[in-house]
Amino acid sequence: MKHPYRKFIQIELISLFLALLFGLAALVLGYFLILFLAFYFIVLSIICDAMVLLQTRHTAEAGKQVLRGIILFLFTTYLLFHL
Secondary structure, eight states, X not given: OOXXXXXXXXXXXXXXXXXXXXXHHHHHHOOHHHHHHHHHHHHHHHHHHHHHHHHTTOHHHHHHHHHHHHHHHXXXXXXXXXX
């Protein structure tokens, strides 16, 4: 039997792994664009975690995760357009 939130958990883990890969590549190569892509993958991971928490009736924790994701998204987008 599959876990009912398996897709969200898979997307969360894959996006964390991609964020790690892109973050390391950005450190080695020195490209800011790759670093911003890593931050966006972290945002995706946070939002997927919030979706799992919301579906499991942990609304306060889900709200905090969504807020963290939105703040990180806005901050990253602001930096992307101003650098």
